[in-house]
Amino acid sequence: MPLLVPTYSDIAAKKRLQRDKNFKKEWLVAPANLPPASSPSVIGWIEKCGELTSKQLEITASSAPEILLAVRDKVWTAFEVAEAFCHRASLAHQLTNCLSEVFFDEGLQQARELDEYYERTGQLKGPLHGLPISLKDNINVKGQATTVGIVSFSFSPEKFGEDSVILAMLRDMGAIFYVKTNVPVAMMMPESINHIYGNTTNPLNRKLSAGGSSGGEAALLALKGSPLGIGSDIGGSIRIPASFNNLYSLKPTFGRFPTYGSRSGLPGLESVNSVNGPLTTSIDSLELYCKTLVGAEPWIYDPKAVPLPWRTVKLPETLNIAVLEDDGVVRPTPPLLRGMKMVREKLTKSGHIVIDWNPEEHLRLSELITEFFLSDGGKHVKDECNKTGEPFFPYMQMYGTAPEKGVASLWALQAERTKLVKKFLDRWNATASATGNGRPIDAIILPATPFPGNPNGKFQNYVGYTSPFNAVDYSVGTIPVTTADRGLDTREVRETFYGETDKAVYDNYDADESHGGAVCLQVVGRKFEEEKVIELLKALKAIMES
Amino acid sequence: MPLLVPTYSDIAAKKRLQRDKNFKKEWLVAPANLPPASSPSVIGWIEKCGELTSKQLEITASSAPEILLAVRDKVWTAFEVAEAFCHRASLAHQLTNCLSEVFFDEGLQQARELDEYYERTGQLKGPLHGLPISLKDNINVKGQATTVGIVSFSFSPEKFGEDSVILAMLRDMGAIFYVKTNVPVAMMMPESINHIYGNTTNPLNRKLSAGGSSGGEAALLALKGSPLGIGSDIGGSIRIPASFNNLYSLKPTFGRFPTYGSRSGLPGLESVNSVNGPLTTSIDSLELYCKTLVGAEPWIYDPKAVPLPWRTVKLPETLNIAVLEDDGVVRPTPPLLRGMKMVREKLTKSGHIVIDWNPEEHLRLSELITEFFLSDGGKHVKDECNKTGEPFFPYMQMYGTAPEKGVASLWALQAERTKLVKKFLDRWNATASATGNGRPIDAIILPATPFPGNPNGKFQNYVGYTSPFNAVDYSVGTIPVTTADRGLDTREVRETFYGETDKAVYDNYDADESHGGAVCLQVVGRKFEEEKVIELLKALKAIMES
Incomplete structure (x- = not known):
């Protein structure tokens, strides 16, 4: 009798079931009581549904610094905080399918131990005592799995034996972990869909994608199922979902935050390096996280x-900002153009210098990034998918067809990239002659994608607004500006197009369908200017509100 | 009539002739008046030969800070300084064949302009006003060639159109450039020999090699034909020649000093990165250079x-030092073992903590480095050599036979390296439990090679004492300790060997032949601890002299 080999669907179903058992029945809302599909936005639903106590709503509406103070001052216990976020995360998942690994019990147990420690010693465990932090799926947590959306990893290993470096550091400082969040297969697609957990939708408008690859994270955060989450980015994977969900986020320069011990979608790739960074609804939370993490000396x-x-940065009174509204490859859709116009006008009105950024190297840098991703001929991804027979999603087809490169041609591409990166830096420096005050630009502001969240399944796979900054390895933040408005953001009249993708994005845009989607922009600083980017986000927020 | 194609020897001869024209006839010593081959050491010959004035001897015996002060205080003009070093470099070349590009006239012209500028404005051009700096061949200089020992590069281009970043920065600060120094083919051999310029010998003992790949630089510096030189290192290329010539040197972590715009032997290789750093006879010069260069913000x-x-570092009163006398793969020869013993005894006697370093990851890291070097299947080197028919030296044979790797296997090796580098770091941290004071080690001290300069042509190609620190990318200095002594350093009695290379190094050692060779050790700090390594060199110098 032949052995029955489980199909990829069998394995995925088993893994999904394992996760589902970790939800608490008493927190699950009956499907009939959830918002109907005809209601695209679910922002605000949790506040109104009556599932959380008012204290829990207050806790989950708080920023990371507020939570830390309240726990320190014994206004809330760590357990109360953790329970509120676990419960809210459970609701957020029912609305958007945002969670991959669920370990509420472990998080609550951590919280109990922290409370007990504080009670017993009078000391906080560390500067993050009692702060729940949600995690993109790739960050290895002792005792939990990491699938990165690949079926073969469902039980391989079933549990990791140790924390990744970042996790161990944050745990040591008192942070609490309770969920990991959904990602696309190998984290190499711009929408968070895979054969284990399916697709994560956008809480601002569930017709739209949550983005990828940190899409589960972004959806969870937009619904405040976490005060702070960690995503990762190698071509836009923090910034795309952050921008689709109107979040503050930071993609640091490689080396600023620890990365060792996470599961990679393309292990051993170094032509461009994946980084991790925070996503959140609060600049204060963003700053607290970065400062605390760097303060703990990850380099040890x-x-x-x-x-x-971590350095103290004082911005110049007059900011020099370059803006890029349209990269000449894919023109952003009306909501993004409007957002860029708002920023330009506000900056100018506030007396800051605004010049235009020429995206001369962007396209080639973006192409090079893709070549680097595919340079092993998709071998790693194919090998893993073949283990279970898992098919490729359309976005991943190129991983099935790309030829493996030889190292000589890889070296040639790396040398080309280095030259372009130098040109980019020289042009940044050369803006000193265009700003009128002798100083070069402080930042570039531009969209993260051409659209305010794409309709599910229709991303068009263009990451030319984000991936050049992985190639140059600059610090990039995101800042929410507004939301798409069907009345203001009607389709432009265009008869000529830059190319096929440009036309597809144009054709694909529908002001009604996009209504309520996020308009959130990138703020690009130089390499290792994470502190400055955060100060710029603060300043820009104030300018936009002025 | 067929076109006569010049052979590689023709091209090399033409290039050599072009260089030779740049020597000043009045500075050339008649062959009969040079020290005979029977006199291996030429250290001290320049002081006695009568070619330089006493003022020139004084200038060329001065450290970089002394020179800068004397120029500032108008004790010496920049021209006098430059002329003294040009002349002395010319003599050093006649003794050791250390120069590749010779551009005394340009250097003297720079000096004249600096003097004129100072006279006219009362201002120094910058913090290096009037300091001659010699350059390893790979550093591109506007108006000069860069062959890196490859014949096809002799006239391709004949002159570079612009300075490399480091050159432009140093020039802008007032440094003077007058020579480039000899290297092995593609800088990928441990002795500085090539078909254009031949071999550079060791001034401490000309039967020995000057080392490589920064061998021309090291020989020139040992003869004080330069107060400060810049070498480069991807597997030991600063430290090996520095150690063979008893020089202070610093191999920094990649990213501390600017590297853009130099000519690479393996362009596009990034699995391990070439760095550049200073070599000199003076710690003060070493420190001044590093501080000034980093102070000029290379990251811009x-x-x-x-x-x-650049940071101020205060060393702990009690140093925690790990020593590695023998890596278990190739046992160092007696002079190096004696040097290590001297260090261990002096440290212990001075009250410092000495523990043994376990080289657990060294061998595999060293193998990985070689695999990275060869991962393009030697294509770049072969292509260039084939252009002129230049044959490979024995050390380079593997570049002719290695197969090109595919990127998938490169990724696997890179992932393996990253794991080993983490293990290495963890073991460094874990020394905190072995030092007795709760702090981990401040440094590892070990030989740079198993021998005090190898007899010319007999390096045995083992770089396992240097290349692991390229793989982990730590900061490493070198410190002269003593010289080989035929009376003290007789061959050990050994009957079993770790392997073939170990036996070859043993068999190859001859106390007479090595007499006078350098005994100079590596001092390894963590990543980006260049400041600390310099403080350690200073402290160790004082301890060794105590």
Whole structure:
């Protein structure tokens, strides 16, 4: 009798079932009581549904610094905080399918131990005592699995034996972990869909994607199922979902935060390096996280971290900002153009200098990034998918067809990239002659994608607004500006197009369908200017509100 | 009539002739008046030969800070300084064949302009006003060639159109350039020999090699034909020649000093990165250079430089030092073992903590480095050599036979390296439990090679004492300790060997032949601890002299 080999669907179903058992029945809302599909936005639903107590709503509406203070001052216990976020995360998942690994019990147990420790010693465990942090699926947590959306990893290993460096550091400082969040297969697609957990939708408008690859994270955060989450980015994977969900986020330069011990979608790739960084609804939370993490000296534990302490930055009174509204490859849709116009006008009105950024190297840098991703001929991804017979999603087809490169041609591409990166830097420096005050630009502001969240399944796979900044390895933040408005953002009249993708994005745009989607822009600083980017986000927020 | 194609020897001869024209006839010593081959050491010959004035001897015996002060205080003009070093470099070349590009006239012209500028404005051009700096061949200089020992590059281009980033920065600060120094083919051999310029010998003992790949630089510096030189290192290329010539040197972590715009032997290789750093006879010169260069903010101009300012470091009163006398793969020869013993005894006697370092990851890291070097199947080197028919030296044979790797296997090796580098870091941290004071080690001290300069042509190609620190990318200095002594350093009695290379090094050692060779050790600090390594060199110098 032949052995029955489980199909990829069998394995995925088993894994999904394992996760589902970790939800608490008493927190699950009956399907009939959830918002109907005809109601695209679910923002605000949790506040109104009556599932959380008012205290829990207050806790989950708080920023990370507020939570830490309240726990320190014994206004809330760590357990109350953790329970509120676990419960809210459970609701957020029912609305958007945002969670991959669920370990509420472990998080609540951590919280109990922290409370007990505080009670017993009078000391906080560390500067993050009692702060729940949600995690993109790739960050290895002791005792939990990491699938990165690949079926063969469902039970391989079933549990990781140790924390990744970042996790161990945050745990040591008192942070609480309770969920990991959904990602696309190998984290190499711009929408968070895979054969284990399916697709994560956008809470601002569920017709739209949550983005990828940190899409589960972004959806969870937009619904405040977490005060702070960690995503990762190698071509836009923090910034795309952050921008689709109107979040503050930070993609750091490689080496600023520890990366060792996470599961990679393309292990051993170094032509461009994946980084991790925070996503949140609050700039204060963003700053607290970065400052605390760098303050704990990741370079002691992570072999690729750089010993650069967190610095105090004072912005110049007059900011020099370059803006890029349209990269000449794919024209952003009306909501993004409107957002860019708002920023330009506000900056100018507030007396800041605004010049235009020429995206001269962007397209080739973006192409090079894709070549690097595919340079092993998709071998790693194919090998893993073949283990279970898992088919490729359309976005991933190129991983099935790309030829493996030889190292000589890889070297040629790397040398080309280095030259372009130098040109980019020289042009940044050369803006000193265009700003009128002798200083070069402080930042570039531009969209993260051409659209305010794409309709599910229709991303068009263009990451030319984000991936050049992975190639140059600059610090990039995102800042929410507004939301798409069917009345204001009617389709432009265009008869000529830059190319096929440009036309597809144009054709694909529908002001009604996009209504309520996020308009959230990138703020690009130089390499290792994470502190400055955060100060710029603060300043820009104030300018936009002025 | 067929076109006569010049052979590689023709091209090399033409290039050599072009260089030779740049020597000043009045500075050339008649062959009969040079020290005979029977006199291996030429250290001290320049002081006695009568070619330089006493003022020139004084100038060329001075450290970089002394020179800068004397020029500032108008004790010497920049021209006098430059002329003294040009003349002395010319003599050093006649003794050791250390120069590749010779551009005394340009250097003297720079000096004249600096003097004129100072006279006219009362201002120094910058913090290096009037300091001659010699350059390893790979550093591109506007108006000069860069062959890196490859015949096809002799006239391709004949002159570079612009300075590399480091050159432009140093020039801008007032440094003077007058020579480039000899290297092995593609800088990928441990002795500085090539078909254009031949071999550079060791001034401490000309039967020995000057080392490589920064061998011309090291020989020139040992003869004080330069107060400070810049070498480069991807597997030991600063430290091996520095150690063979008893020089202080610093191999920094990649990103501390600018590297953009130099000519690479393996362009596009990034699995391990070449770095550049100073070599000199004076710690003060070493420190001045590093501090000044980093103080000029290389990260503004070099896309791969890290914005880490030069820091003030205070060493702990009790140093925690790990020593490695023998890596278990190739046992060092007696002079090096004696040098290590001297260090261990002096440290212990001075009250410092000495523990043994376990080289657990060294061998595999060293193998990986070689695999990275060869991962393009030697294509770049072969292509260039084939252009002129230049044959490979024995050390380079593997570049002719290695198969090109595919990127998938490169990724696997890179992932393996990252894991080993993490293990290495963890073991460094874990020394905290072995030092007795709760702090981990401050440094590892070990030989740079198993021998005090190898007899010319007999290196045995083992770089396992240097290349692991390229793989982990730590900061490493070198410190002269003593010289080989035929009376003290007789061959050990050994009957079993670790392997073939170990036996070859043993068999090859001859106390007479090595007499007078350098005994100079490596001092390894963590990543980006260049400041600390310099403080350690200073402290160790004092301890060794105590």
